[in-house]
Amino acid sequence: MSAVQLTPKDLKSDQEVRWCPGCGDYAILNATQAALAEIGVPREKMTIISGIGCSSRFPYYMGCYGFHGIHGRAAAIATGTKTANPDLSVWVVTGDGDAMSIGGNHLIHTMRRNVDLKILMFNNQIYGLTKGQYSPTSPAGLKTKTSPFGSVDLPFNPINLALGSGATFVARTVDTNPKHIKSTLLAAAAHKGVAFVEIWQNCVIFNDGAWKDWSTKDARAERTIDLQPGQPLVYGKDNEKGLRISGGEVEVVAAADADVWDPTTAAPLAYVMAYLDEREDLPHALGIFRQHDKPTYDAAVKEQVDALTAKKGKGDLKKLIYTKDAWQVG
């Protein structure tokens, strides 16, 4: 693709944006437009494919090609699109319900296959569009319209699920930090292969403040750590604290003694970072958990087609139909 330079405005559509005032989706939309303007892909080669949910209205607001699919199936539709035309930059926008509930199967298989899609999962820990039922990422005990006495479901850790499915790029960002969204999406775009990006998103109406313990500016400094390739695992207001991994466990150390983060390692360290979520005493990780290079599905499909076409010559319909074992009458 030729390196095209767009402005975020080029990526706005003519449709009125229709989320609730204060919804975290706005910030994500803006940051996405800013990021996509910089990936060097012309508008017509970008397509956004979504399922159903508040988050899934996303394609309508983007000035490129868009497909608002059906609930849970965005990853499957996008797999078809990308495999049919690997030249396109295909982005999947989905919610915690759309991706992890009804769409869970397509999600894990897309990640396993390493289809070169960028999957943005807006995690508000709730079904927004259907007005407030718990989702597979809602914490146990959450009271919602369908769990009036508290949900008895244990939630997924989306990062663990993505890692466990074999995703080659796994990252996390948050709606309150547009810069971080942008840099994360740029890294995702640069990755050749599936990129799963969990985006903590606030639903002001049905689950307000779900992430507030980690998402506000102050909380972010003290209670999150940003995983960046080649950077030390440090956090705190003045980056004064560090993490060191030993034997699957994690300890807090002085910044100077912190391990350096390497998302490309084959060893299962990314899981250790996901495990931080379970620890009250440790920060939650944002940033890039894993970044592995593996053959992509769409490229492998194309290679096989190309290789066999080169080997056998372009298929000839007549030869296919008129085989050796045919016989002549009359």
Added chain:
Amino acid sequence: MSAVQLTPKDLKSDQEVRWCPGCGDYAILNATQAALAEIGVPREKMTIISGIGCSSRFPYYMGCYGFHGIHGRAAAIATGTKTANPDLSVWVVTGDGDAMSIGGNHLIHTMRRNVDLKILMFNNQIYGLTKGQYSPTSPAGLKTKTSPFGSVDLPFNPINLALGSGATFVARTVDTNPKHIKSTLLAAAAHKGVAFVEIWQNCVIFNDGAWKDWSTKDARAERTIDLQPGQPLVYGKDNEKGLRISGGEVEVVAAADADVWDPTTAAPLAYVMAYLDEREDLPHALGIFRQHDKPTYDAAVKEQVDALTAKKGKGDLKKLIYTKDAWQVG
């Protein structure tokens, strides 16, 4: 449940067993009957629920209750059965296609919810019943009827997927070792919560020898390690080699220096053991990867029902219908 003692024969049904001669399913059937005879549950309180596949014919051969469901849905059906009656011992029997392909979503959600089901996944890395197509666990490059030039799909590591979904009990065993199957199933039965057991199974017809590098008696000693709670991580013909985990990586050490295996740790060590599968130089792990105690879904559902019934009194239909805001006419 009262402790009942059965013989394996009690768990045979009157139906002729119909797998191909030499199929690994026979050994698993026998070992399962042996194990289930010892779990202290009477026949009538056991039910086996399956999907579709060679493996899924299992219920017909068991002398307890059985439900041969539809393709991929066994875990969902079983969730309903177990939640409706937590008093039953509910076993799901499924294949790599049934569980991980079409049934992937129900599988991961069942594991996330920690429904107290025992899920036995017969992994032969192939679709047996439909006569030999690659499955989500087939190695990349496998030539099958639908991948004549080699599969371009990267496979799941079932253990990683189970762990990443939050399963509380994750284990692996192999059809060539009936004793190991039996002890693994007994451990699964003893676990309160979901138990995911991958069983390496040989399909003589369509994927013969898929596991032979690890499953024969000799290979097992040298190329597998058995994860048992509280036991050192040793392997080799004379248990002479050991494993030590450090910083997410694994090294081979003398048996005496081996780490002791603890599947109950909260730290993500189980992933390290799954990661052995990716290493040519290390053994593959069998045995128990994870064993965590968490509230089960079925019990939590029941508790909520019981608690609210205790609090509000048994629901009175008349009161439910004749509410305060009703009025009288005539």
Added chain:
Amino acid sequence: MSIAVTRQDDVVIRFAGDSGDGMQITGNQFTDTTALVGNDLATFPDFPAEIRAPAGTRAGVSGFQIRFSSTDIYTAGDIPDVLVAMNAAALIVNYKDVAPGGIIIANTGNFTERDLQKAKLATNPLEDGTLDGYRVIAIDINARVTEALAGSPLTSKDVLRCKNFYVLGLMYWLYSRPLEPTLEWLAAKFAKKQDLADANRTALRAGYNSGDIHEVFQGRYEVVPVENALPGTYRNIMGNHAVALGLVAGAELAGLKLFLGSYPITPATDILQHLAELKEFGVITCQMEDEIAGICTAIGASYAGMLGCTTTSGPGLALKTEAIGLAIMTELPLVIVDVQRAGPSTGLPTKVEQADLLQSLFGRNSDAPLPIIACATPADAFDCAVEACRIAVQYMTPVILLSDNYIANGAEPWRLPEMDKLPHFPAAQVTDPAGYAPYARDGKLARPWAVPGTPGLEHRIGGLEKEHITGNVSHNPENHQLMSELRRDKVLGVRDTIPTPEVSGPREADLLVVGWGSTYGAIRSGTERLRRERNVSVAHLHLRHLWPLANGLDEIFARYKQILVPELNMGQLSRLLQGEYPDHRFLHYGKVKGKPFTAREIREKITAVLEGKS
């Protein structure tokens, strides 16, 4: 000066405002109070789209229509007598429906330049002649509420949020309704937020008093209670709520506990939400990962001896079809509720349509028959849910219960059933191993229900064809034919336990109008009025049972010269009837606009048909 109170028999009010304006609450309060007054009533809430659109836009308009009357009514009315428009967008979207000369109350506080812009209006419709011919009452409700709540501890934004109660108060005044029910509701609702309770109370009273004080109206109205209402205890009910209650009742009447496996989907989600509250009835609700898991857990629960049930809307039903086949093959009881919405595909998720009938009948691989019933009104939904449970349990079969968005969210007074007159249909779960066979059959052709946990009845079921009696897997050709016929005949046998429906109107006439589901009200009202006022020779037949069709329909059809089938679809019941009763001709009258029929549309169509014009 005292203001005259005029008696009216039948009034339609539409509240319309922004999604955030609380129109649904206003409407529901007016409804509840009106029910207590003893009027018959029907409501039609009309949500815009799923997401809150930007405030002030046309897309963001939310409406609630209520019709109340001194006599029996069947629909929420065609033409509002009063429109309350809380902003410019609400006005422009709705005013055309109002009866000529009708009242339009407009909140001028939300007709600023910006408001007009957001509503895509070049000029102010209050001033540019748009509303000529209506009785426009322009009030700056924002200002009045702010005045009334001067000194309240609430922020000015929260103060403005009370304006719907101001309007409600005003409408109570206009139609002479008591404030008490709403005052009580506020006290309960905001028990822990006294400030809000106070503010809304004050706004309500201010609105009520403004009627007297400001003399904006020439007079007040009174709609006296229904006189010839059937004696009994009544309560206001919405369709989704009625289904939930019916399922609980149905399970209890069968001696079973209810299990609901479901996945949220508009407009069916409420049923799950209602049932999730009823733990003390032993009701288990599992919100599953998708629709397939929803029905599969329900099948698994029925297998375990509960009454399995699943609730959904059209797209969700489409996903459940494979599993429905499993329930048919395993012959387990199961109630599947489909609250229909407009499609195809995602379509218009918050709008009404009756277009899942053929999906319900035929939307499965192979010949896979099951009984289908549809409810006519919110109150009828209770009876239909009970009936669905009865059939499921007595015949060991999945049953589809069709509701729709109009019934689901509409309300009407429900004459509560006398508890001891509810039908009992205890489920016969077998326990005796003697003579047990999994696919033996009783007089209804139902197989015995043997539940895991029962000693000596261990058996295996599944989706492969079963051998007659033994239930073993069978590939025998004759057996497959026999089982296919048994499955068909069992379902057809439901005919023996359902009554032939009664025609409303003359036994013989020029025209019979046949309907099903939520068109009931419009058809009943349209046909009655034509008979009453213009002596038209027309009758109405409503079908609750869509499969099997009741005995005796053929004879009924034969008594009418023509048959008209209005449906909110492109022709589904008409197609079914035409196939089943080829001796008659069924004229389809369809509407697919995401809206219910109005009684007037029905009347006009009937007239046209009888005049040979269509």
Added chain:
Amino acid sequence: MSIAVTRQDDVVIRFAGDSGDGMQITGNQFTDTTALVGNDLATFPDFPAEIRAPAGTRAGVSGFQIRFSSTDIYTAGDIPDVLVAMNAAALIVNYKDVAPGGIIIANTGNFTERDLQKAKLATNPLEDGTLDGYRVIAIDINARVTEALAGSPLTSKDVLRCKNFYVLGLMYWLYSRPLEPTLEWLAAKFAKKQDLADANRTALRAGYNSGDIHEVFQGRYEVVPVENALPGTYRNIMGNHAVALGLVAGAELAGLKLFLGSYPITPATDILQHLAELKEFGVITCQMEDEIAGICTAIGASYAGMLGCTTTSGPGLALKTEAIGLAIMTELPLVIVDVQRAGPSTGLPTKVEQADLLQSLFGRNSDAPLPIIACATPADAFDCAVEACRIAVQYMTPVILLSDNYIANGAEPWRLPEMDKLPHFPAAQVTDPAGYAPYARDGKLARPWAVPGTPGLEHRIGGLEKEHITGNVSHNPENHQLMSELRRDKVLGVRDTIPTPEVSGPREADLLVVGWGSTYGAIRSGTERLRRERNVSVAHLHLRHLWPLANGLDEIFARYKQILVPELNMGQLSRLLQGEYPDHRFLHYGKVKGKPFTAREIREKITAVLEGKS
């Protein structure tokens, strides 16, 4: 002594043996050779259940029937003239079908005590009178093969594996067929396993020679080539293979590349398997995680500009219905192939049924019309697949192509199309931004296909109702009505590009038999013979297009006194026709035994109907 060669016109042979006995290979070899000889033929392979049952049991029996003839034939025959039974189970399961006086060749080597036991036989049917009235040829094939292969390097187990080629040789001798085609096939097949090639060759020859040497038969037969066969190039083809080729051809004729998103399911899997081989045609096959992903990737690929296609059987179609609605709403081309099997639910997965017609028509939420076509025979499947592609591309719509298990695995000689006479229907993907609108429509009411990657045509599609022309989301009531009508009319418009089907037989008659799909052969053959032999007044109308129904059917139906509709289901086409053409009466004749109709069943039914007996 020289053996007489008798001429026969029409022969039916059934090979039956254990699943492991290679009966399908034997049958296919006999078929290919017979095709080359120039006979018309039809085959019917009959696999037992899905899993290899224990050797020797009744459940493990696998059969292959071939009928070949000197004249045109339409079915694989009702009654075998010869049964080859490789073991006791194969004999007992099949002998009853054989014509009285017919030949039964039994491999006595597999009638030991143990074999009888496994086949659940108390006594040996070769000895106990069971086969009285048949010409039984008992040969110990095991022994003969072992003799013939004495000295072979193969193990004795592998030697026994060659017995099917011994039988094949014997049958070649009996019916005077050449050995060369099979010898060539063996050479190619076992190019790298010379031992096996040699052994099978030897066994084949030994079987052939045994005809002469052992004089087990009184005579040989000859079935001369079809004389009046249409001139052209022929090749033997199975239905699933023909569908695969038709899809490749269809894509090429549209100027597109083919994309298949699928999930394996019996009996549709072969199509995926065939297409997976054709990479050099640019065909992409994605074996997905389930049926839903299969169709969704196909939709995504069509969206990207390929010709999306998905293949499945009934239970899989049930899972795809929600996504089909999305394809209907987004108006993308898509071919959905359903190879029907017996149900409901898992049913009888390897048996035939035609029971997905109504599912195809109505199995989706809301009114969601699409065109449906069904193939009649294996060769016809090619044309139908091309036709499905044409309609999908020209009308921008999903199309369902119905095949079934009988067609899928059956074979017949296929008169190859002349390449330059194949229809061309180039897809018109738009590239010009001038005047582009996503939901504008052409003369066929198709919307323009604008593919991502095209500059200036960026637009958004999806499952919510679309605004006419612009394609923006629209909740407008009138627009929804309009779009619903456009969707209906576009599909009905397909009528304009399909011919009225031709009746075979008299223009007017006492009875018209209307069929669809794989019953074609049995009906054609049954009606022709009744006319020919008994001068019965009966005609046959075969429907390729099931929706929309072709123009002119009404007039055709009017010309016959009665109309009979045989189907392998409980009444689906008959129901559809009755609803559409109420002026006529359609008599359903159903069979759901997992088997095709025999021509005799059709004849008997026709006779009964005409005699007023049914």
